Amino acid sequence: MSKEILKVENVGMRFNLMEKKVDNFKEYVIKFIKNELRYQEFWALKDVSFTVNKGDRLGILGLNGAGKSTLLKIIAGVLKASEGNLTVKGKIVPLLELGAGFDRQYTGVENIYLYGAVLGYPKELIKEKFNEIVEFSELGDFIHVPVKNYSSGMKARLGFSIATVMEPEILILDEVLSVGDAKFRKKSEKRILEMFDKGITVLFVSHSIEQVRRICNRAIILDKGTLVADGPVEEICKLYEEKFIGYKLQY
Numbered sequence: 001m002s003k004e005i006l007k008v009e010n011v012g013m014r015f016n017l018m019e020k021k022v023d024n025f026k027e028y029v030i031k032f033i034k035n036e037l038r039y040q041e042f043w044a045l046k047d048v049s050f051t052v053n054k055g056d057r058l059g060i061l062g063l064n065g066a067g068k069s070t071l072l073k074i075i076a077g078v079l080k081a082s083e084g085n086l087t088v089k090g091k092i093v094p095l096l097e098l099g100a101g102f103d104r105q106y107t108g109v110e111n112i113y114l115y116g117a118v119l120g121y122p123k124e125l126i127k128e129k130f131n132e133i134v135e136f137s138e139l140g141d142f143i144h145v146p147v148k149n150y151s152s153g154m155k156a157r158l159g160f161s162i163a164t165v166m167e168p169e170i171l172i173l174d175e176v177l178s179v180g181d182a183k184f185r186k187k188s189e190k191r192i193l194e195m196f197d198k199g200i201t202v203l204f205v206s207h208s209i210e211q212v213r214r215i216c217n218r219a220i221i222l223d224k225g226t227l228v229a230d231g232p233v234e235e236i237c238k239l240y241e242e243k244f245i246g247y248k249l250q251y
């Protein structure tokens with residue numbers, strides 16, 4: 001019998017958007033004191049419900065601004081939902097904005113420990129996996145250089161190497177298979193595919209429908225913050241191509 005690992009129930013996310021533009025912090029403070037700040041409510045997600053079973057590889061489709069990243073951030077615990085419930089039964093590793101958690105002043109070596117701690121890995125475990133992380137990142141001597149001197153691809157490579165060295169139960173991938181150069185992309189996709197063989201659960205956001213078809217067994221569609229379809233990957237991708245993109249892609 002399939003085991004439920006994630007349950008999203010009636011989740012909603014409200015952002016408060018400033019009605020008028022505030023140019024600087026001083027103006028913000030003055031308006032705040034005078035109680036002149038006016039906000040407009042914006043629901044990025046509304047009443048979203050679905051469940052994910054262990055071993056499911058769920059693709060999340062939707063046009064720009066549909067709410068995909070917001071949903072993943074809520075599941076990862078980066079954002080707190082304004083309403084609804086979330087039940088997670090397993091260790092999550094979110095690959096959202098790779099390297100976003102790095103401290104620019106510190107070297108790659110120092111950031112391995114820092115970022116590892118952010119992901120909840122014990123220090124001993126990071127020590128044990130240290131060489132493997134450095135080797136996979138292919139940064140060579142740059143591992144001793146402050147991260148502020150890295151290119152964006154180098155940061156993403158180090159972030160990916162740290163986050164995937166341990167095996168999580170749920171892996172969240174937000175457009176991360178498109179980072180780095182072609183060689184690293186191939187290598188990172190191989191590492192992810194190896195994790196799949198071990199029955200890992202995956203939540204996957206990509207604008208590449210071809211990649212969703214290749215990686216996922218199930219998919220959902222978000223449209224302006226609402227879940228509008230949920231089913232087997234082929235059926236949902238076809239629906240998305242017809243109803244949202246307006247034509248069938250060649251792949």
Ligand SMILES: Nc1ncnc2c1ncn2[C@@H]1O[C@H](COP(=O)(O)OP(=O)(O)OP(=O)(O)O)[C@@H](O)[C@H]1O
Pocket residue numbers: 015016017044062063064065066067068069070071
């Ligand atoms: N911190 C925030 N404050 C206000 N609005 C936000 C915030 N974060 C996201 N939004 C809004 O929520 C909506 C959903 O954004 P989200 O990034 O989840 O979309 P997405 O489906 O991931 O889009 P894309 O495909 O372009 O990455 C957008 O309209 C966005 O402007």
